[in-house]
Amino acid sequence: MEKLIKITSTCVPLNIENVDTDQIIPARFLKATDKKGFGENLFRDWRYDKNMQPIPDFPLNQKQYAGSILVAGKNFGSGSSREHAAWALGDYGFKVVISSYFADIFKNNALNNGILPVQISEKLLEVIFEKISQNPKLELEVDLPLQKMSIPFFGLYEFFEIDSYKKQCLLEGLDDIDYLLNSKNEIEAFEIKHVDYTANQIA
Amino acid sequence: MKTIFEKIWEKHSIKKIPDGPEVLYIDRHLIHEVTSPQAFDGLRARGIRVFRPEKTFATADHNVPTMGEVSDPLSKIQLATLENNCAEFGISHFGLGHENNGVVHIIGPELGLTLPGTTIVCGDSHTATHGAFGAIAFGIGTSEVEMVLSTQCLLQTKPKTMRINVNGKLNNGVTAKDIILYIIAQLGTGGGTGYFIEYAGSTIEALSMEERMTVCNMSIEMGSRGGLVAPDQITFEYIKGRKFAPKEQAFNDAVNQWKQLSSDSDATFDKEYTFDAAKIGTMITYGTNPGMGIQLNDNIPTALKFSDESEKNGLRKALQYMDFKEGESMLGKKIDFVFIGSCTNGRIEDLRVAAEQVKGKQKAEHVTAWIVPGSHRVRIQAEEEGLIAIFKAAGIEVRQPGCSACLAMNDDKVPAGKYCVSTSNRNFQGRQGPGSRTLLASPKLAAAAAVAGKIVYPL
Numbered sequence: 001m002e003k004l005i006k007i008t009s010t011c012v013p014l015n016i017e018n019v020d021t022d023q024i025i026p027a028r029f030l031k032a033t034d035k036k037g038f039g040e041n042l043f044r045d046w047r048y049d050k051n052m053q054p055i056p057d058f059p060l061n062q063k064q065y066a067g068s069i070l071v072a073g074k075n076f077g078s079g080s081s082r083e084h085a086a087w088a089l090g091d092y093g094f095k096v097v098i099s100s101y102f103a104d105i106f107k108n109n110a111l112n113n114g115i116l117p118v119q120i121s122e123k124l125l126e127v128i129f130e131k132i133s134q135n136p137k138l139e140l141e142v143d144l145p146l147q148k149m150s151i152p153f154f155g156l157y158e159f160f161e162i163d164s165y166k167k168q169c170l171l172e173g174l175d176d177i178d179y180l181l182n183s184k185n186e187i188e189a190f191e192i193k194h195v196d197y198t199a200n201q202i203a
Numbered sequence: 204m205k206t207i208f209e210k211i212w213e214k215h216s217i218k219k220i221p222d223g224p225e226v227l228y229i230d231r232h233l234i235h236e237v238t239s240p241q242a243f244d245g246l247r248a249r250g251i252r253v254f255r256p257e258k259t260f261a262t263a264d265h266n267v268p269t270m271g272e273v274s275d276p277l278s279k280i281q282l283a284t285l286e287n288n289c290a291e292f293g294i295s296h297f298g299l300g301h302e303n304n305g306v307v308h309i310i311g312p313e314l315g316l317t318l319p320g321t322t323i324v325c326g327d328s329h330t331a332t333h334g335a336f337g338a339i340a341f342g343i344g345t346s347e348v349e350m351v352l353s354t355q356c357l358l359q360t361k362p363k364t365m366r367i368n369v370n371g372k373l374n375n376g377v378t379a380k381d382i383i384l385y386i387i388a389q390l391g392t393g394g395g396t397g398y399f400i401e402y403a404g405s406t407i408e409a410l411s412m413e414e415r416m417t418v419c420n421m422s423i424e425m426g427s428r429g430g431l432v433a434p435d436q437i438t439f440e441y442i443k444g445r446k447f448a449p450k451e452q453a454f455n456d457a458v459n460q461w462k463q464l465s466s467d468s469d470a471t472f473d474k475e476y477t478f479d480a481a482k483i484g485t486m487i488t489y490g491t492n493p494g495m496g497i498q499l500n501d502n503i504p505t506a507l508k509f510s511d512e513s514e515k516n517g518l519r520k521a522l523q524y525m526d527f528k529e530g531e532s533m534l535g536k537k538i539d540f541v542f543i544g545s546c547t548n549g550r551i552e553d554l555r556v557a558a559e560q561v562k563g564k565q566k567a568e569h570v571t572a573w574i575v576p577g578s579h580r581v582r583i584q585a586e587e588e589g590l591i592a593i594f595k596a597a598g599i600e601v602r603q604p605g606c607s608a609c610l611a612m613n614d615d616k617v618p619a620g621k622y623c624v625s626t627s628n629r630n631f632q633g634r635q636g637p638g639s640r641t642l643l644a645s646p647k648l649a650a651a652a653a654v655a656g657k658i659v660y661p662l
Contacts, residue, residue, distance in 0.1 A: 016520075017513050018392055018492055022631040027610040031266065031277035033240035033284045045633050050619070073513065075393040078426060078492075079631060080610075081328040082238065083344035104362075104396055104428050105328060105342055112346035163360065165223025175346070177245070180354040183217070183226060187254075187356055190217045196230055196258075197318055197449045197457045 001114045003173040007096050008141045008152075010067035012059050013132045019072055020079035021106065025088045027080075038084055039091030064136035068095040071128055071140075075099075076117075077106025086113045096142050098149065100125045111166055112175060118142055118149050118160050127156065144170060206364050206466040207433050208399050211339045215322045217356065224358040230321040232259040232351045233307050234294075236266050236285040237612070238326030242349035243288040255355045256293040260316060261285055263298050264306045265327075266612050269575055269602035273299070278613065292352075303446075305578020305604045308332040308546035312416065313580055315445025319434035319461040324351060329546045329628060331422040334431035335415035336438055337464050339399070341428040362428065363397055363473035366466070368404035371480035376661060378556070379414035380548060380626065380645035382406070383421045384486035386478065388496040395427030398474060401466060402432050406480040412441040413552040420547045421628050424493035433465040487533050487658065488630050488643040490521035495630070496643065497533065499660060505529040524632055525640050526620075533642075533658050540623035541572040541599075541653040542635070543646050545609040548626035549577030551584050553646040558590040560650035560661060561597040567656025572599040573615065575607040599653060611636045624652040 029041040046058050054061040070089065076099040077085060086109040089097065095115060100122040102110075110117045131138055131151060141150045144167060150157035162170075169175060180187075205213075217226040234242075239261070246253065253259065263285060266278045273279045282299065289296035297303040303310060308329055311317040319337035324330060326348045333340035343357065350357050367386060387394075400422050407415065415432045422430030432438075439458050442448045449457045484498035495518075497503065503522070506515040506529060522529060527536075543549075543557050554576065566572050574594050576582040582604060585591050591601050608615040609627035611634065617623040619638025626649050630641035642658070651661035 017517050020492070020629075020631045022610075022629070022634050026633055026637070027265075027612045030237050030612065031275075031281055033281055034244065035241050045637055050637065075396070075426070078392055079328065079423075079629060081326060081330075081342035081344055083241075083326075083346060086344070101393060101396070103393070103426055105344060105423075109344035109346065112344060163223050165220045165358075176358045177249070177346070177350050177353055179220075179358065180226065180350055180356050181249075181251070183356070184354065186217055187226070187228070187354055190228060191355075194214075194228060195460075197321075197453070197460075 001173045001175050004095060004114055004116055004144060004170045006143045007068060008139055009069050010137055011069035011071050011140050012065045012067060013129055014059055014070060014072045015129050017073035018075045018078055021077055021082050021085040022079055024085040030082060030084050035087045038088035042088040042092045068093055069098060069140050070094045071098045074101045076102050078103040081105045083109040086110045086115055090115055116170060120149055120158050120160060124158050204467050204469040206401060206470045207464050208364055208401060211320055212361060224360045227357050227359045229324050229351050229355055229357060231316055231323045233311055233325035234259060234261045235307050236263050236281045238345050239348055240284045241345050242352055245349040246352060251353055253292040253352045258355060259294045261289050261294055261296045262304055262307050262310055265606045267299055267605040268613050269605045269607050269615055302579055306546050306549060306606055309549055309577030313578060315442055315448030319438060320464050328423040329420050331429045332416050332420040332546055334419040334429050335412060337431055337434035339429060362399040365398040365474040366401045366403055366472040368477040369406040369480055370404040371406060373406060373480045374484060376485060377483055378645040378647055379410055379417040381483055381486040383418045384496045385483045387421060387424050387493050390425045392424060392492045392494040393426045395425035398427050400427045400430035402430055407432055412437060413550045417547055424628060434461050485648055489527055489533055491524055491630055491632050493630060493643060495521060499534060502530050502532050503527055536658045538624050538652050538657060539621040540617050541570060541649050542608040542623055542625040543649050544575030544607055545627035547628045548646050549575060551581050554585050554590050557646045557650035558593045560647060561654055562593050564597055564654045566598045566653045570653055570656050572653040574599055574601045576604050578604050608635050610634060624649045
């Protein structure tokens, strides 16, 4: 996993609430057996019409918006557990998603792929949407060591939460599997005293 | 003074990382073709084997055709990849045509793989279904599938606890699907985020196992990764004699253990809601998330009902997509498709209810109606009970098991602009095919709509 420390970038504003994973990547694009290339189909049905023409008022199609930060409305990533949603965002080039609320499974999936979900207040989220619509070139800054999200030009900022284990993982580019593989002895010791009612039933 | 959730969690927690997640042991792991291939690639890249292959079971469901052979080349590759991965790593695989094949959340309980007091995960958000047995069951992403394959463990932050009580007798014709659609409409799609739910109360206790599964299945539609019901005699009787369930003395011993699984009377929950069963009516959704549901005798809300500007916009956008108007009734709305199936409502009791509605009648001419049994066993049982004959006589197509039109990964798609009354769990934009419009409802209402060709009160 790639390390993530500090991101300073312009952003793409997606001022829509309850963006579900079926919108992030529709199910018909989940047929690949590897993790690459999903960015092409990110927000596919919002980005393109049925004749594959870009829909002009969708932010990803608006030239003024670009960058490695996606700013989205409340409750981002609800619905399906498909990690393809995180792969699609990463493949497209997003490293950070800012919202006032994230669905649980999406949050884990993002973190497991080196994408940082930054939860901020609804008030600041509103301010960001407003400032970006006035000036699409405005830069946002996400500083993981300080757990701080800011709009440097206006001197506005807020601190965000992340548990210190996950923070360390992102800073060092380590994943959970590395940690678990190193815990094998403890897992085996646990298994000896753990009851499994079906163990002897399975052929 | 512990909740049932805490009791099961603590039995499976190996250790806690300071200011971090816990190492949680997983008893049962279910996999399918869509969310597992990259996890197996991960194992190969690390040069490791599956740690406990006997604890993982695979089925092909999301991407399978429900008519004829697999024709789509990408689906073919994905199904073959699952089969090859299972063979390479020594995992039981219930592929197409296997007697145990079916939708992953239908076959787990059916085969007795789903048991009280266990931890169960699957790379699918509707894993919550298995919570009906008093298990901690939740959906995971593919990186987490790789963790379970490689170590039989997950790193998880312990969620907060929520209890949802439903008390009293249900009104005539009101089903388990109506209960859960009602609860989601009350709490909203994010109301359960960060919580693990326990469903309790006299209404829940009176439900059959299959009805409890319908309720638990949709926990994720409120944002909760899981929801469970404390096991009782109804649970034990359902499990008894199932293929992989403990037998004879082992079963009796297990039941004695399982009887301990309930929340202590003085246990506290981080959040608690109580609903009166008498207030729940037949439900249907009108919008583009499962929280946008109303009772049939209510009207679609108007934007005035919401104080928040973004909620008003959310409603307007949803109604624009659905081509409905604020304040109008859903009764009498013409529909084009009916889909009865999925991990929410693809079990034998669902098919019985649907058959009762259509017996001796014909589906409306303009309606395309599909019944997709949740598994081969369900299909065989429906055949034996004469249900399939009833559906066929009514002009309704009965297909082979699979996830089908619930997420439209295969050819079972609803065309753009068409309305589908669906017994599945999500009405997101394009969920049943690009531009499709989904109305979530119970099998009872869906079957009645197939006959009437429009939204009507079921008999």
